[in-house]
Amino acid sequence: MLYHLLDSAAVAELLWQKGLTPGARRQFGDWLDLPAEDCGRLLAFWTSLHDLGKATPSFQAKHVPSKEQLMAMGFDFPFLAPAGIRHHSLLSQWILSDFGEILDIQPLRLFNLLRYAIGGHHGTFHIQEDLQQDLAREKNLGGQRWSAARMELVRVLKTLLMPPRLMPLNLDQTEQNAFFNLLTGFFVSADWLASQDDLFEYHPAPLPPTDYLQISRQRADLALTRTGWNGWQPDGETPTFQELFSFEPHPLQDIVLQQAQGLADPFMLIIEAPTGCGKTEIALSIADLAIRRSGLRGWYIAMPTQATSNQMFGRACAFLTRCYPRQKKINVQLAHGNALLNEEFQQIRLAFVEDPEGAGEGTVSAMEWFLPRKRTLLAPFGVGTVDQAFMSVLRTRHAFLRLFGLHRKVIIFDEVHAYDTYMQRIFTRLLAWLRAVGSSVILLSATLPDQTRRELLNAFQPEIEIDTITAAYPRLSINSGNRVNTVSLGAYPDRTVQLTRVAYQSSAWMESLRGALSEGGCAAIICNTVDRAQQVFREVQAAGLVEPGQLHLLHARMPFCWRQEKEKAILGQFGKRDDPESERMRRGIVVATQIIEQSLDLDFDFMISDLAPIDLLIQRLGRLHRHSDQPYAPLRPSRLSQPTCWVCQPEAPDAASLPMFGTDAYVYEPAILQRTFFVLQTLEELRLPSMSDELINQVYSENPLPTCSAAQNELLQQAVRSMNQKHDYEVGQAENRLMGDVDVDNSAAAKVVYLKEDSQIVGKETQALTRSNVLPSVTLVCLTRQNGNTFLLDRQFPLNLDAHPNLEARNHALMSLVSVTKSRVVEYFNGLPRHAAWKTVPALRYAQPIVFEEGKYVLPDGTELSLDHDLGLLVTTEKNDHHKPSI
Numbered sequence: 007m008l009y010h011l012l013d014s015a016a017v018a019e020l021l022w023q024k025g026l027t028p029g030a031r032r033q034f035g036d037w038l039d040l041p042a043e044d045c046g047r048l049l050a051f052w053t054s055l056h057d058l059g060k061a062t063p064s065f066q067a068k069h070v071p072s073k074e075q076l077m078a079m080g081f082d083f084p085f086l087a088p089a090g091i092r093h094h095s096l097l098s099q100w101i102l103s104d105f106g107e108i109l110d111i112q113p114l115r116l117f118n119l120l121r122y123a124i125g126g127h128h129g130t131f132h133i134q135e136d137l138q139q140d141l142a143r144e145k146n147l148g149g150q151r152w153s154a155a156r157m158e159l160v161r162v163l164k165t166l167l168m169p170p171r172l173m174p175l176n177l178d179q180t181e182q183n184a185f186f187n188l189l190t191g192f193f194v195s196a197d198w199l200a201s202q203d204d205l206f207e208y209h210p211a212p213l214p215p216t217d218y219l220q221i222s223r224q225r226a227d228l229a230l231t232r233t234g235w236n237g238w239q240p241d242g243e244t245p246t247f248q249e250l251f252s253f254e255p256h257p258l259q260d261i262v263l264q265q266a267q268g269l270a271d272p273f274m275l276i277i278e279a280p281t282g283c284g285k286t287e288i289a290l291s292i293a294d295l296a297i298r299r300s301g302l303r304g305w306y307i308a309m310p311t312q313a314t315s316n317q318m319f320g321r322a323c324a325f326l327t328r329c330y331p332r333q334k335k336i337n338v339q340l341a342h343g344n345a346l347l348n349e350e351f352q353q354i355r356l357a358f359v360e361d362p363e364g365a366g367e368g369t370v371s372a373m374e375w376f377l378p379r380k381r382t383l384l385a386p387f388g389v390g391t392v393d394q395a396f397m398s399v400l401r402t403r404h405a406f407l408r409l410f411g412l413h414r415k416v417i418i419f420d421e422v423h424a425y426d427t428y429m430q431r432i433f434t435r436l437l438a439w440l441r442a443v444g445s446s447v448i449l450l451s452a453t454l455p456d457q458t459r460r461e462l463l464n465a466f467q468p469e470i471e472i473d474t475i476t477a478a479y480p481r482l483s484i485n486s487g488n489r490v491n492t493v494s495l496g497a498y499p500d501r502t503v504q505l506t507r508v509a510y511q512s513s514a515w516m517e518s519l520r521g522a523l524s525e526g527g528c529a530a531i532i533c534n535t536v537d538r539a540q541q542v543f544r545e546v547q548a549a550g551l552v553e554p555g556q557l558h559l560l561h562a563r564m565p566f567c568w569r570q571e572k573e574k575a576i577l578g579q580f581g582k583r584d585d586p587e588s589e590r591m592r593r594g595i596v597v598a599t600q601i602i603e604q605s606l607d608l609d610f611d612f613m614i615s616d617l618a619p620i621d622l623l624i625q626r627l628g629r630l631h632r633h634s635d636q637p638y639a640p641l642r643p644s645r646l647s648q649p650t651c652w653v654c655q656p657e658a659p660d661a662a663s664l665p666m667f668g669t670d671a672y673v674y675e676p677a678i679l680q681r682t683f684f685v686l687q688t689l690e691e692l693r694l695p696s697m698s699d700e701l702i703n704q705v706y707s708e709n710p711l712p713t714c715s716a717a718q719n720e721l722l723q724q725a726v727r728s729m730n731q732k733h734d735y736e737v738g739q740a741e742n743r744l745m746g747d748v749d750v751d752n753s754a755a756a757k758v759v760y761l762k763e764d765s766q767i768v769g770k771e772t773q774a775l776t777r778s779n780v781l782p783s784v785t786l787v788c789l790t791r792q793n794g795n796t797f798l799l800d801r802q803f804p805l806n807l808d809a810h811p812n813l814e815a816r817n818h819a820l821m822s823l824v825s826v827t828k829s830r831v832v833e834y835f836n837g838l839p840r841h842a843a844w845k846t847v848p849a850l851r852y853a854q855p856i857v858f859e860e861g862k863y864v865l866p867d868g869t870e871l872s873l874d875h876d877l878g879l880l881v882t883t884e885k886n887d888h889h890k891p892s893i
Contacts, residue, residue: 007061008159009209011054012219013200015167016226018053021196022046025235028301029271030414033444037177037185044170049189051169052120053196056127059097061156064146081152084145092146096132099125100143101156108160112174119182123190127197129403130760131190162215183748184413184442191410195384205229234373237335238304238386240297247291250328258495259288262482266292270487271300272446274437274466276422278453279480280498280695281628286318286420289448290325293416296446303414304386308395310421312342313573314604318420319389320350323370326387336370341382341390346849347566347820380404383411392419393776396429399436399745400774402763413443421604422451422462423621427733428778430458431740434465435747441466442748452625453698455706459483463490468749479699500693503627504650505686508614512542515652516549519614522650523551525643527611528580528592532626533599534616534670536561540877543597547876556594562601564878565788567800567821573606580608583638591641602629609633611646616670617655619678620685620705624698627651655683661715664722675732677725681705684722687713736778743774781827784835785853788822788873796857798822799873807855810843820849828881830869 022031023046035045059065063083067073077083102109102121111117118136125132147153177185200206206225209218230236247255247263255263258279266275275292277285293305307322309315319340326336340351355372376385383394384407395417398408417440425433440447449462459475463485470490475483478494508515512531523529531546533539543559551557558576560569576596592611600618602608603625609632615623630649633639656665667679685704692701704711708726710719743761746752761774788799789807798805800821805811811819826832835854844850856863856871863871870882 007057008162008215009218009222010200010206011057011159011163012166012215012222013206013226014056014196015050015054015163016219016222017200017229018050018192018196019046019223020226020230021192021199021235022049024230025195027240027303027414029240029444030301030303032301033414034185034188037181038175039173040170047167048169048172049192051163051167052124052189053193054163054167055102055160056098056124056193056197057094058101058156058159059094059099061159062094062097062101062146062152063148064091065094065097081155082149084148086142086145090142090145092135092142093128093132095125095128096135097146098127099132099136100147104153104156105160108164111172116175116177116182119186120189123186124193126190126406127193129194129407166215166219179752180442180749183746183752184439184444187406188410188413188443191407191413194404194407195410198381199229199233199235200226202229205232233375234335234337234371234385235375237337237373238330238333240301241330241333242298244295244298245329247287250291250294250325251287255288256284258480258498259284261493261495262288263291265482265484265493266295269296269446269484270489271296272441272444273484273486274441274447274449274463275485276449276451276454276459276462276483277480278451278459278482279495280698281452281625282632283480283498285450286321289418289420289450290322292448293418293446294329296416302416302446304388305416305418306341306383306388306390306395306412307418307420308392309389310392310424310604311601312344312391313601313606314421315340315342315390316348317606319348322387322389323350323354326370334369335373336387337373337376337385338370338387338389339372339376339382339385341379341388341394343379344566344820344823345377345390346817347570380407381411383408385411386415392425392429392433395419396432396436396776397763397774399432399439400743400763400776401745401761402774403760405745409439409443412440412445414445416446416448418448418450420450422449423454423625424604426736426777426779428736428740429776430461431737432744432776434461435744437462437465438468439745439748452621452628453479453695453702455702457706459492479695498695500696501631501649503630503692503694504648505689505691506650506652507686508652508654510616510654510656512545512654515614515654516545516551519546520549520551522612522645523593523595523643525645526591526593527643527646528594528596529612529614530602530608530610530629531595531597532602532613532615533597534618534673536563536599536878537669538616539597539599540880543877546595546597552593552595558594558596558598559876559878560596560598560601561878562599563824563826565799565822565824565873568875568878570821576608577606580610582607582609582633582636583640585638591643600626607632609640611640611642613649613651615651615653617653617667617679617683617686619674620682620701622674623653623682624692624694624701627692627694653686658687659718662717664718664725675729677722677729678705680722680725681711684711684713684718739775739778782829782832782836783825783827784832785823785825786835786856787819787850787853788824788879789855789857790861790873791857791859807841807857808843811847811850816847816849819853823853824879826879826881828869828883830865830867830883831871831881834865834867834869 031042035042038045064086066076067083073083099121102124106117111120122131262277277288279285296302307318309318323338326338330336340348345351351372354370376382382388398405398412437447456476460472463472463475463483466485472490475492477492480495480498481492482495483492531542533542539559539561547557558572560572560576579592579594603622608629610629613630615626656667659665664680665683667676682705685701762772763774789796796805796807797803798818800818803818805815838854841855844853858873861873872880874880
């Protein structure tokens with residue numbers, strides 16, 4: 007046992023010296039009021055104490071030979087019923103209360119928090135159990151012989167590791183919460199590394215502790231190198247914007263870069279600017295400057311969806327290669343549930359696995375040790391969903407480890423306007439914790455309502471008084487030190503989008519669409535639900551508006567292998583062109599759900615969109631004529647030379663009623679759809695971005711609308727009140743799942759009921775939900791049966807459903823996944839036992855196989871599921887089925 011304690015201390019020493027950056031070490035040193043070298047020795051000593059709870063009868067009794075040997079040496083083993091056995095991490099926490107004089111931490115409340123931090127190294131804090139003074143405590147810890155042995159262990163560790171004497175600490179509530187949560191994350195990281203048998207093999211021969219510590223330090227150095235902790239470090243170089251991106255910053259970017267000079271660390275920026283104006287390049291440039299200037303630990307880019315994360319990942323890798331051309335093993339991770347399905351991520355991951363020493367300078371790698379979801383944020387660089395960052399402030403096991411992964415980094419949040427009320431509550435709590443742990447944040451958004459901007463700035467630093475934060479759009483808001491201000495980023499050229507209202511039924515405008523495309527060109531039809539997208543696609547297909555190879559359908563209810571194939575085809579046809587030989591006059595139609603609203607960098611000549619909340623509609627319009635200023639801009643037919651959007655909406659109501667939105671009201675707030683309807687009612691064109699602010703503030707305010715009658719405004723007020731009640735409920739639901747307020751609560755001493763983060767079959771109230779509007783779902787692995795054999799959909803890979811899948815089979819199974827939210831399908835499959843052969847496969851643990859015969863699968867209630875390569879998964883139910891739609 008002593009050897010493992012020394013292994014963990016050796017890892018902690020090197021984790022401090024080589025795994026952390028100067029800025030991270032400086033922060034810990036400031037909290038402890040110690041020089042960096044002394045601080046490292048103290049953390050190594052504290053880390054070594056984490057498993058003292060194994061020097062107890064209740065733990066040693068688990069191994070009968072050890073128990074017999076210890077009994078022969080005079081150690082007592084009191085009888086303990088199974089219910090009375092306590093986890094060794096809690097026992098370590100109890101034991102440390104006997105070492106107050108040796109550890110010498112003042113004041114007492116901070117000594118107790120250190121005990122909680124050490125006791126939390128298995129993912130949970132033992133607060134209530136610490137107060138238990140029952141017989142179980144005495145029986146678990148044993149008698150005097152055990153106490154003396156533990157005292158000797160601590161004496162040996164202190165002699166070898168030489169921790170410095172600590173002066174009384176003076177941490178306020180915020181510093182206390184930040185420090186002890188990060189400290190626990192540090193303990194866990196060191197323990198996990200030191201517990202890997204392939205890195206720290208069993209050493210049978212007894213050695214003097216001094217000799218073994220030398221061996222352990224050599225192993226620790228090798229362990230950090232092999233896992234990727236020894237790698238990238240911020241350097242002193244300061245590349246220019248042009249060196250990073252191969253072009254000079256345009257005026258808007260240049261204003262932001264000038265304003266960002268001399269920012270106090272940590273800082274918060276909110277950049278509100280039109281889609282496609284280069285916000286990502288600005289954010290990456292500022293993040294890189296802050297990292298080099300303050301010795302930060304890297305960055306994480308938090309995207310709204312997996313699809314946007316995948317697209318950003320390639321850009322991020324290319325940026326890192328340009329940014330650090332002389333560094334090796336630049337560790338970057340893709341952080342979301344389907345990361346292993348991303349081809350680019352798989353390539354850089356496998357390249358390192360096959361040749362870990364072969365990485366040249368400026369090479370990005372995805373180190374294998376960081377792949378498990380709880381470790382991913384520990385990597386210096388990452389791109390992933392915002393949900394991964396949200397998990398660091400939810401009441402889940404190892405939340406503090408994720409927080410440790412984010413500390414002293416720059417966190418870039420993209421598409422912030424897409425967060426709903428529930429997400430916004432989690433986000434504001436996260437912003438406060440990020441500031442407390444020394445992380446800077448950059449928020450990117452098309453535009454935000456004034457109230458939302460104020461709430462975000464205040465969440466990051468509540469004690470600062472905010473005066474005016476209004477400025478002409480596009481704008482930059484800064485919270486840095488004691489400075490909070492908002493500045494305009496100058497005039498941005500408007501473009502005018504022609505707006506036409508059309509009937510919701512696609513049959514009403516199908517022939518008009520034929521006329522619009524009579525000279526060629528391409529169109530996007532964006533629907534609010536999967537069912538409607540499939541229906542519209544079939545009608546366009548039947549009308550024969552374009553050739554079969556020019557018509558595409560994209561939505562979330564497609565098996566992943568098909569969706570990936572379709573995304574590639576759509577990007578190839580309608581994405582950004584960098585080849586002068588490419589065909590610049592495009593012809594085609596893409597029918598899609600809102601996944602193309604954010605995820606794919608596409609350009610269309612013409613658009614038809616279901617009515618959506620005004621901010622999201624503006625986002626969709628960003629796909630119209632998006633690449634017109636690019637070197638190889640598309641050529642457009644003369645009749646589509648002006649950006650034009652037809653908005654599908656219900657018929658105008660009479661003066662005493664409001665429009666009804668059917669199933670779309672399950673997707674978006676009815677009050678917001680209704681206010682958007684009336685705000686746009688008399689507009690025939692939108693001048694963007696200059697009208698964005700006015701439109702968004704009109705829709706998201708509660709003021710009467712001039713285009714409504716008095717009766718309609720009263721009904722709108724009622725709808726808004728109903729929405730606000732729902733929002734209050736969602737805020738309460740988010741609050742119930744959150745860690746405490748970093749500035750107010752004693753987070754490490756709070757009573758906590760831990761939530762489940764990876765199960766789709768437990769009740770919603772016990773799930774660590776990062777989003778409230780996610781419908782219950784089931785994950786299906788699509789297979790087909792042919793001639794008595796079963797094949798996965800992906801590449802028709804043969805699969806024995808009764809056998810544990812090997813790595814190749816697992817990868818093909820993941821590519822054959824589809825998520826379904828149709829309630830009848832969810833209820834049926836979630837009611838089945840978990841598939842026996844997949845129970846021990848983390849990626850497939852909660853998935854169910856579905857075997858299609860001749861493309862169909864029928865549930866006992868008659869609901870039919872069918873697979874169609876063009877349409878994806880179709881679900882056909884009884885005509886009287888009124889379940890919520892899939893989105």
